[in-house]
Amino acid sequence: MAEKAKIAVFISGTGTNMAALLYASRLESSPFEIVLIASNIASADGLALAELEGIPTFVHSHKGHSREDHDTAMEAAAKQAGTEFIVLAGYMRVLSDAFVERWDGRILNIHPSLLPKYKGLDPHARAIEAGDSHAGASVHLVTPELDAGEVLAQAKVAIAPDDTAETLQARVKLAEHQLYPRAVADYVARGNDPDCLFGQLRSLALALPETHERESHGSPGFRVGSEKSGKFFAYFSDRHHGSEHIALLVKTSGMDELLNLVEAQPDIYYKPAFYGASGWVGVILNRPNIDWDHIEEWLGRSWRAVAPARLTKLLDAADMF
The missing domain is CATH 3.90.1150.30 (Aspartate Aminotransferase, domain 1)
Known part of the structure; x- marks a missing residue:
């Protein structure tokens, strides 16, 4: 079997998508392994899960640092871990252009809309307000322009007549947990396809x-x-x-x-x-x-x-x- 791609996951919160990626990586057929969980928030719940599961962690607060300096610290930790791809999973920081350019084609993100619709904030409320029949999630490559990179995979979620942004978000999150590990696996395996x-x-x-x-x-x-x-x-x-x-x-x-x-x-x-x-x-x-x-x-x-x-x-x- 080909050597597994080494991935660092950046998080800022509970890390549910990180958990989905982690447990998918433990499957024998997975083409990737997680070598680092990094966060800008020391209290992020996802760090505790990573430590429980024996995954190395790194924390560097963004407070008091320029965007570039914070990215430099995160990047150094990723490189030290042998990272080949960076996967953003609820990472609530916009990466600097220079960082993204250095990792061109090797940073993935998941966004809770059917891109190119509803880039940025409040995608669930915007989809409901627009009267859309479906919302969903998109896995895309990260580029300097927000949520504008190549879309690698999508999952659709039907919008119910009585949905609120919160109820729709909960179902989209379930779809994200199915979509993200599959999309990451497909993308990193391209080098052996x-x-x-x-x-x-x-x-x-x-x-x-x-x-x-x-x-x-x-x-x-x-x-x-x-x-x-x-x-x-x-x-x-x-x-x-x-x-x-x-x-x-x-x-x-x-x-x-x-x-x-x-x-x-x-x-x-x-x-x-x-x-x-x-x-x-x-x-x-x-x-x-x-x-x-x-x-x-x-x-x-x-x-x-x-x-x-x-x-x-x-x-x-x-x-x-």
Whole structure:
């Protein structure tokens, strides 16, 4: 089984969503584990539960500190715990833009509305006042704009004719407890999902000029040039030939560079069994915190190695502007 993603949960209160995440993480099939519960409120009830369950905790009051200084303390604790993803569960602080940007794509939040409806406060009362048939909850990525990140999952909850904000909130909370662990699990597992990884790789490869996709020796590949005479510049390998890796295979300058890369950074590179003898290196995709800009650079470099001169000249000219 793949190594579990390490998650820090930030809370400010009772921590019921944190508890749902915690007990879901104890299931054998869970792709994540909670390595830290952190709070800005020392009396938050959720901290007591975390301590009871043996989860490390951290508290840093926001009072008397700038937003940036408080975020720095919380971030330091998360990093020390080995955190890969931060999950907000009733954390009543707006994170600084710089913090969010440093953790781009790795902070999740749950909001009690069907986003993009009713961002911010009082979503239940606003849904009732608007005469909506359903309210609900949304799990989304955190961005500098409040409640505006990509929505990852939603759960709908019917609104009863006699609902108040309080009665509706209670039912939405039950939905949140079902939704959040599933959405977090699905999101953190994407790094080991070959379909997801291939989709991201494919979009980058086909964005290069005059490229097309073609299978080769059972692996999806990408070529530059015409359908008849094009040359391969990249392959996608899903644990082929006994490898444990999901990887991008790209051309290096030769065997010396390939072996140097593998020796210096074995957590990123490996020598593919079938293609390695020809100087192709495997860039591991199913690893924590993958840098897709780095993958894009390798695709571009490998593309240039086989593309016709007329195409590389056009690309060089475009890069100047």
